[in-house]
Amino acid sequence: MIVFDFACVCGSTFEGWFQDRSDFENQQAASLLLCPHCGSRDVRKILSPTHFQASVSAEDSPASKCSSESVSPADAEKALATLQKFVEENFEDVGVDLAKESLKIHYGVAEPRNIRGVTTESEEKKLKEEGIKLLKIPLSLKSEKTN
Numbered sequence: 001m002i003v004f005d006f007a008c009v010c011g012s013t014f015e016g017w018f019q020d021r022s023d024f025e026n027q028q029a030a031s032l033l034l035c036p037h038c039g040s041r042d043v044r045k046i047l048s049p050t051h052f053q054a055s056v057s058a059e060d061s062p063a064s065k066c067s068s069e070s071v072s073p074a075d076a077e078k079a080l081a082t083l084q085k086f087v088e089e090n091f092e093d094v095g096v097d098l099a100k101e102s103l104k105i106h107y108g109v110a111e112p113r114n115i116r117g118v119t120t121e122s123e124e125k126k127l128k129e130e131g132i133k134l135l136k137i138p139l140s141l142k143s144e145k146t147n
Contacts, residue, residue, distance in 0.1 A: 002017075002018050002019075002020055002021060002023075002024065003015055003016070003017050003018075004016050004018070004024060004045050005045070005046050006033065006035075006043045006044065006045055006046060007043065007044055007046045007114075008035035008037065008038060008040055008042065008043045009040055009042045009043075010035060010037060010038040010040060011111065012035060012036075012037040012038070013046065013112050013113070014035065014036055014037070016033065046090060046114060080137075080138065083137060084137070087116055087137065090114055091114040091115055091116040092113060092114065092115050092116070093115075093116055093117060094115045094116070094117040095117045095118065096117065096118055097117060098115065098116070098117030098118060098119050098123075099119045099120075099123035099124075099126065099127055101115050101117070102115065102127055102132050102134075103127070103130065103132070106130060106131070106132050119134070
């Protein structure tokens with residue numbers, strides 16, 4: 001079983017449960033994915049805050065997909081740049097209000113959405129106590145140079 005998060009043009013977000021990745025791809029190709037709120041087919045897959053997999057077979061394990069070769073710095077920088085671009089294009093920048101906005105979303109005061117920003121150590125601790133998980137990613141070298 002695999003779960004993906006989706007966003008609709010109407011602004012709602014929802015989950016889709018699929019038997020496996022090919023089940024998702026088949027439904028997507030056949031335009032069977034519908035927003036449960038408005039019925040629109042104009043939905044897109046968004047980054048999920050967490051990913052759980054109940055079991056991993058030996059052939060599907062991350063270790064089986066890795067070679068003994070190390071990743072080059074250029075490849076690591078390219079992967080980081082791709083992640084940074086995805087976050088910039090798909091997450092609202094709330095800046096220093098990340099903790100405040102995260103709490104609003106967590107408690108249903110604000111509409112769920114993808115957000116990014118910065119927090120202090122004490123804000124991170126408070127969010128963790130409230131059951132809110134953060135994913136920290138470093139800024140790309142390009143972003144660091146312009147700041």
